[in-house]
Amino acid sequence: MQTNSPAVGTGTAFYVDNTDYYYGSFQAVRDVTLDIPERKITAFIGPSGCGKSTVLRCFNRLNDLIPSAHIKGRITYRGVDIYDKGVDPIDLRRNIGMVFQKPNPFPKSIYENIAFGARINGYKGDMDELVERSLRAAAIWDEVKDKLKESGLSISGGQQQRLCIARAIAIEPQVLLMDEPCSALDPISTRSVEELMQELKERYTIIIVTHNMQQATRVSDMTAFFNAEPTEKGGKQGYLVEYAPTQTIFNSPQMEATQDYVSGRFG
Amino acid sequence: MFTNPQYGIFVLISATLLTSVVALLVAVPLGLMAAIFLSEYASRQVRGWLKPILEILAGVPTVVFGYFALLAVTPILRLFVPGLQTFNGLSAGLILGFAILPTIASLSEDAIYAVPQSLRQGAYALGATKRETITNVVLRAGLSGIVASIILGVARAVGETMIVTLAAGQNPTLTLDPRVPIATMTAFMVQVSGGDVAVGTIKYKSLFAVGMTLFLITLVLNIFSFWFVRRFQEKYE
Numbered sequence: 001m002q003t004n005s006p007a008v009g010t011g012t013a014f015y016v017d018n019t020d021y022y023y024g025s026f027q028a029v030r031d032v033t034l035d036i037p038e039r040k041i042t043a044f045i046g047p048s049g050c051g052k053s054t055v056l057r058c059f060n061r062l063n064d065l066i067p068s069a070h071i072k073g074r075i076t077y078r079g080v081d082i083y084d085k086g087v088d089p090i091d092l093r094r095n096i097g098m099v100f101q102k103p104n105p106f107p108k109s110i111y112e113n114i115a116f117g118a119r120i121n122g123y124k125g126d127m128d129e130l131v132e133r134s135l136r137a138a139a140i141w142d143e144v145k146d147k148l149k150e151s152g153l154s155i156s157g158g159q160q161q162r163l164c165i166a167r168a169i170a171i172e173p174q175v176l177l178m179d180e181p182c183s184a185l186d187p188i189s190t191r192s193v194e195e196l197m198q199e200l201k202e203r204y205t206i207i208i209v210t211h212n213m214q215q216a217t218r219v220s221d222m223t224a225f226f227n228a229e230p231t232e233k234g235g236k237q238g239y240l241v242e243y244a245p246t247q248t249i250f251n252s253p254q255m256e257a258t259q260d261y262v263s264g265r266f267g
Numbered sequence: 268m269f270t271n272p273q274y275g276i277f278v279l280i281s282a283t284l285l286t287s288v289v290a291l292l293v294a295v296p297l298g299l300m301a302a303i304f305l306s307e308y309a310s311r312q313v314r315g316w317l318k319p320i321l322e323i324l325a326g327v328p329t330v331v332f333g334y335f336a337l338l339a340v341t342p343i344l345r346l347f348v349p350g351l352q353t354f355n356g357l358s359a360g361l362i363l364g365f366a367i368l369p370t371i372a373s374l375s376e377d378a379i380y381a382v383p384q385s386l387r388q389g390a391y392a393l394g395a396t397k398r399e400t401i402t403n404v405v406l407r408a409g410l411s412g413i414v415a416s417i418i419l420g421v422a423r424a425v426g427e428t429m430i431v432t433l434a435a436g437q438n439p440t441l442t443l444d445p446r447v448p449i450a451t452m453t454a455f456m457v458q459v460s461g462g463d464v465a466v467g468t469i470k471y472k473s474l475f476a477v478g479m480t481l482f483l484i485t486l487v488l489n490i491f492s493f494w495f496v497r498r499f500q501e502k503y504e
Contacts, residue, residue: 062392094394104385107408116403117393164389171393 013038013175013205014059019073021054023066028054029238032073034224041197041206043216043246046226047266051238052209055226056177059207060096061089077175094121097168097204101180103160105152105167110135110144113152113163117171130170138166139196158189165196169204176200178208182215194219213262216246223249225258276480278439282356282449286431287424289360289445290367294420297364298371299413305372306379307401318376325369333433336362341434354436354448363430367420374419378412379405411499418492422485428453452477 014036021029029051036042044052054063061082063069075082082092105113114131123130131148135141140162144155152163161181168176178197182190197206197219210216216223224243228236242249242258253259260266301321305314340358345351351358382405390400406413436448437458450458456477464471 060392062388065388065391090394090396093392098392100385100389100392102385104383104389106386106389106404116390117395120393120395120399120403167389167393 011038012036013077014207015074015076016055017074017076019058019071019075021051021058021063021071022069024068026233026235027237029226029240032240034240034243036205036207037222038205039201039203040221041201041208041219042222042224043220044207044209044224044226045211045213045216046238046241046261047228048211049236049238050226050228052224052226053179054238056179056207056209059175059177060093060098062093062098064089094171095173096175096177097171097173098177099161099164099168099179099181102184103157103164105160105163108152109149110152110155110163111148113167114170117167121171123171134166134170135163137169137200138162139192139199140166156189158185158192161185161189161193162196165193165200169200173204175205175207178206180209180211183211190215213250213264217250220246222246225249225253225255225261227257227261276452276477278441279450279452279455279477280480281441281443282431282435282439283425283451283453285356285443285445285449286360286363286435286451287421289357290363290424291417291421293361293364294368294371294424295417298368298416298420299375301368301372302375302379302413303401303406305376307397307405318373321369321372324365325373327366329366329427329429330433332362332366333359333430336430336434348446351446352436352448354434354438355446356435356449357445359431359433359435360445362434363424363427366427366430367423370423371416371420374416375409375413378409378416381412382408411496414499415492415496418488418495422488425484425488426453426481428457432457452481 012035016032016034016036019032020027021032032055044056046052057063058071058075059077059082063071071083077092077096080087106116108116111131114134115127118127118130132141132145135144140159143159144163147154152160155163161184165176165181182193185193194215197208200206208216208220222243223246225241226238227241228238231237242253242255244253249258250262253262305318305321309317336358337354340362341351341353341355344358344361348357386404386408387400390404395403431451432454435451435454437450437454438448439450439455440447442449456474459470459474464474
């Protein structure tokens with residue numbers, strides 16, 4: 001997609017302007033306004049059903065896959081409205097990578113897991129070199145370099161998740177969306193993914209959804225706290241409570257709900 | 268029938284091979300396309316009426332298919348295929364393909380439908396188009412089930428009796444020419460057991476020999492499919 005913002009690398013990556021998120025006529029999340037800084041880690045926290053994953057999946061328009069899902073409002077990336085008719089979601093997703101809650105390597109070899117994305121994106125360079133570079137960047141090269149031909153499903157969960165990160169960064173996106181990337185991992189794997197995130201933020205804008213508040217304090221620069229309230233029809237509706245630097249959210253939040261949540265009184 | 272009583276079983280096996288290959292050439296592409304269409308492209312409503320129609324096809328008595336091949340398909344094919352005889356392997360194979368199509372389509376569709384949504388999302392998130400996602404990820408993930416469905420289709424084609432008896436003829440010929448009358452293993456058994464066969468004669472014994480061979484062929488196919496599914500099935504949590 002076209003990027004015409006003058007402040008690439010220093011300014012705002014995404015600007016979410018007073019946006020509501022719907023599934024059919026059901027308003028799942030309301031009133032989200034925030035700006036995601038470039039090359040920082042932004043964390044979305046909040047209780048289950050608060051819509052943080054829904055919001056995340058709109059940054060690469062993955063929610064387009066659900067026919068009833070739509071938004072009201074505006075999300076811009078580097079000044080371009082990503083829901084504009086002229087924006088092809090395929091192109092958008094080539095710039096905005098994603099790592100999912102459960103590791104989802106393809107049922108192909110480790111090598112092919114990386115090569116697939118590059119190939120469909122028309123990569124013409126040295127594939128071996130790209131595979132090695134991507135696996136090194138995801139801190140998993142040493143563990144898999146002798147079994148590149150083996151199935152991506154044959155390695156451990158933590159390794160699979162780093163393989164999925166390698167797969168996402170192999171196509172050199174500008175943004176990495178992470179939807180609870182550590183929730184299926186043990187503490188040691190979690191730590192290696194978190195260390196990896198710190199390295200990756202030198203080059204990528206990262207947005208992470210997490211249930212784990214300690215993780216948010218450890219890794220993120222900015223934190224958005226979402227909360228959920230029951231609707232009349234029995235469902236839950238999410239809304240953005242507070243968005244501030246992570247230090248502020250955890251030490252001196254403005255809102256009482258944020259204070260209650262980060263101190264563990266609910267959620 | 269036994270003008271040359273030593274003609275052997277290979278004339279029957281070649282006929283079964285011919286009709287089955289023609290059937291697969293019809294059923295595999297159409298069946299896979301139907302499966303992909305149903306699970307990936309069709310809306311809920313279209314799927315709601317198309318899948319039952321496909322499954323009704325599996326319930327059509329094969330004698331109906333057989334006469335359809337003989338009385339409708341062969342005359343039409345004769346307009347296009349020079350030298351096509353009244354009984355032939357081509358029209359029997361084509362209709363046999365439609366008879367096994369529901370098996371392949373329905374079981375492949377189940378296999379494709381069972382591919383976890385998270386894999387599709389993973390491909391889309393890399394900027395894959397729908398076609399790239401299906402051909403590179405979904406079909407690969409469902410491969411073991413798809414191959415199993417094809418093998419089951421082959422087993423049905425090999426064992427199918429009425430269509431080939433009626434439309435392909437009962438004239439044992441060692442040929443791979445689809446235009447001439449041939450007798451498959453099953454057609455031979457119908458022909459022999461249809462008349463009076465004296466116990467202990469060579470005819471009588473040949474029935475059991477052919478039946479055993481048929482059984483062994485389907486057994487080998489099933490063992491292969493069992494092995495293949497075990498070997499290539501992906502375990503998703």
